[in-house]
Amino acid sequence: MVRDITIMPGLDKAGVRENFSVITLCAGETVSIVGPTGSGKTAFITDIELLAQGDTSTRRRVLLNGEVPDDEVRNNPSLKPIAMITQKTKCFADLTAEEFLQIHARARGIKNFGIVGDTIELANKFTGEKITAESRVTILSGGQTRSLMIADAILIGAAPVILLDEIENAGIFKQEVLRIIHDSGKIVIFVTHDPVIALLTKKRIIMEHGSVKMVLYRSESEVRAAQNLLELDNRVSVIRENLRAGKTITKDLLAVNFY
Amino acid sequence: MKLLMIAGPPSAGKTALVKQIIKKLMDSIKIVFLKIDVVKAYEDIELKKEFKIVTKKFYSGDLCPDHAGVMVMADALEWAEGNSADLLIVESAGLCLRCAPYLNQGLGIVVLSSISGIHAPEKMGAMVSLADIAVITKIDLVSQAEREVLIQKIREVHPGVILLETNALQGTSLHRLYDLISNSKDIDKETLMLKGNPPLGTCTICVGKKEIGWKHHFGVIQKLDGHVAEYLFRGE
Numbered sequence: 001m002v003r004d005i006t007i008m009p010g011l012d013k014a015g016v017r018e019n020f021s022v023i024t025l026c027a028g029e030t031v032s033i034v035g036p037t038g039s040g041k042t043a044f045i046t047d048i049e050l051l052a053q054g055d056t057s058t059r060r061r062v063l064l065n066g067e068v069p070d071d072e073v074r075n076n077p078s079l080k081p082i083a084m085i086t087q088k089t090k091c092f093a094d095l096t097a098e099e100f101l102q103i104h105a106r107a108r109g110i111k112n113f114g115i116v117g118d119t120i121e122l123a124n125k126f127t128g129e130k131i132t133a134e135s136r137v138t139i140l141s142g143g144q145t146r147s148l149m150i151a152d153a154i155l156i157g158a159a160p161v162i163l164l165d166e167i168e169n170a171g172i173f174k175q176e177v178l179r180i181i182h183d184s185g186k187i188v189i190f191v192t193h194d195p196v197i198a199l200l201t202k203k204r205i206i207m208e209h210g211s212v213k214m215v216l217y218r219s220e221s222e223v224r225a226a227q228n229l230l231e232l233d234n235r236v237s238v239i240r241e242n243l244r245a246g247k248t249i250t251k252d253l254l255a256v257n258f259y
Numbered sequence: 260m261k262l263l264m265i266a267g268p269p270s271a272g273k274t275a276l277v278k279q280i281i282k283k284l285m286d287s288i289k290i291v292f293l294k295i296d297v298v299k300a301y302e303d304i305e306l307k308k309e310f311k312i313v314t315k316k317f318y319s320g321d322l323c324p325d326h327a328g329v330m331v332m333a334d335a336l337e338w339a340e341g342n343s344a345d346l347l348i349v350e351s352a353g354l355c356l357r358c359a360p361y362l363n364q365g366l367g368i369v370v371l372s373s374i375s376g377i378h379a380p381e382k383m384g385a386m387v388s389l390a391d392i393a394v395i396t397k398i399d400l401v402s403q404a405e406r407e408v409l410i411q412k413i414r415e416v417h418p419g420v421i422l423l424e425t426n427a428l429q430g431t432s433l434h435r436l437y438d439l440i441s442n443s444k445d446i447d448k449e450t451l452m453l454k455g456n457p458p459l460g461t462c463t464i465c466v467g468k469k470e471i472g473w474k475h476h477f478g479v480i481q482k483l484d485g486h487v488a489e490y491l492f493r494g495e
Binding site for chain 2: 075091106152
């Protein structure tokens, strides 16, 4: 079981050592990684996903429960306690959704193939475009691929650590995703440009020039701001769905009650 | 002297991997590099320029490159020893997938790109199933789930293989590979053998007979309907 992950400092883009001693993330904690594009957000979670030991471009090291993970844990997917949803919304494997999930379940040592149907069902909660067992993963849309990968990470990956790289992109129901993975007892790390997601996490890691600039904790007023943003975000979603359905936007759709 | 045989389809990232290995190990051991290819290769020039190491290339021309590799390997070992090398890296052309260039000593590495398609490990036959180590490259281009699916496919073809994932351009997560190379045993030239079975290479097509139809040929012969002609066939 993963109780915590420790990240040891590496080097920024200029080769200068990062200015923190260690960052420890504990089970049940949600964290967002924010910063401009190219600031090293994806590299940061990739280090966690690879359980880096000074052998990635950032030279960071990552410990599990305070210890260097075994080679076997680093290299055997069925033992890996980490599931990452990348920004990649393209699959190259020429398989149906069902075949893809079956092979992944085998890789993760899961014997119960009922999980494949459950995963597709969950994925369909995240996307408006229906995914079927027979859909080929190579031709799924960006939103469908992302939804399937998130459902796969939750149920088949079933990892105690979930890394999500910019899930707000590719048109999925992100609040549904947030609702399901929040309070799951997992360590959940979001790389995000979305203020709603950033403010829904208790901890924020700010990146700059390839290194961690600072770590912030959410304040009381930010908790309220998050609720307001959620309300706004809901309205934006409703308007988006109305526009997509060919409807016109009426005045009452724009009304927002702030806390 | 240690020996590293590197195989894999074109553009899988073999040379990018070789560069990482040389960069990491060149300070502690003397490395020489041989590229075997069919028509054109630039790796020897590239690596010589970048790392100032001794390199060589060999063109197989009309001959199958794995066949050519077997023929020239003994000379190559002498050449490497003559250059007082501690490690000889041989990069093969990796074309027809019938054979694998791995030997019964040293390390055989297959390099596979994560975007090469889910059935590639099965299609590549001996190149995968006889390798000691499989290195999956370009992992930054696909999702984690898809990487795991590809790895599972490779494990099903070759359960005993040591699997490593990397972005070969950056050289991520290759520490284990460096350790495996550093700890590999020195080869014994006298007992060096091919690991896999070579193909039958003497047929009338191979020697240039142009007539159409199996009746005009002997050697490796198979009829269109899949039946083996009365002479000899050793496929599958």
